[in-house]
Amino acid sequence: MKYTWLGHASIRLEIAGQVLLIDPWLDGNPMFPSDKREDALAGATAIFVTHGHFDHVSGVPELARELGIPVYGIADLMGWWGASEQGVETVGFNKGGTVRIGDVAVTMVSATHSSSISTDDGPVYAGAEAGYMIAGEGRCVYVSGDTDVMADMSVLQDLHAPEVGILCAGGHFTMDMKRAAYAASKLFRFKTVIPVHYRTFPLLEQSADALKAALPGVRVLDPEPGETIEL
Secondary structure: EEEEEOOOOEEEEEEEEEEEEEEEOOOOOOOHHHHHHHHHHHOEEEOOOOOOOOOHHHOOHHHHHHHOOOEEEEEEHHHHHHOOOOOOOOEEOOOOOOOEEEEEEEEEEOOOOEEEEEOOOEEOOOOEEEEEEEOOOOOEEEOOOOOOOOOOHHHHHHHOOEEEEEEEEOOOOOOHHHHHHHHHHHHHHOEEEEEEEOOOOOOOOOHHHHHHHHHHOOOOOOOOOOEEEEE
């Protein structure tokens, strides 16, 4: 299993023969290393989006057309794109639902945030926000999406027992490093934690040091954008 941070909350996850792009905001993402675009997209088999905010879905329909791969996400947004974005294959599902791509099973789970897409006429509802449990190779990876700490997380631990937690941790719009550490230590039992959704803008947290300090005995990974690591 391989993980590549594409900057901000954009992720490339290689698991059980699949290459999943999660919230791949590439054009306009100040942290995405554009010289590694070809490597970031090589062999991609599916795109997953967690919610409709620009820093998660900007350019996704165009990317799906370019790569010829489907986009998975909340039914409301996928229905809209499926009807309005020519040449984009969408698969809509909802919280508690599971889709299978080869030997990978992806379950949509709850998050607590908001979700809309900006238009010239103001924000448009984009369905509910979500996270994902991604199971393959006998392991499970939790991608939190944008969220705060939730009591639901203890239920997700019981149901899915994720080994890896990819957690938003930048603060201001999501939980910060302290709150992410609380979730990781009190509600989950991760072996590996990876922070995302930080460093991108000045109002977000710029360092993962507080997360590392709060999780002794947990492997906290802090790769640079474009760096691929084995999980």
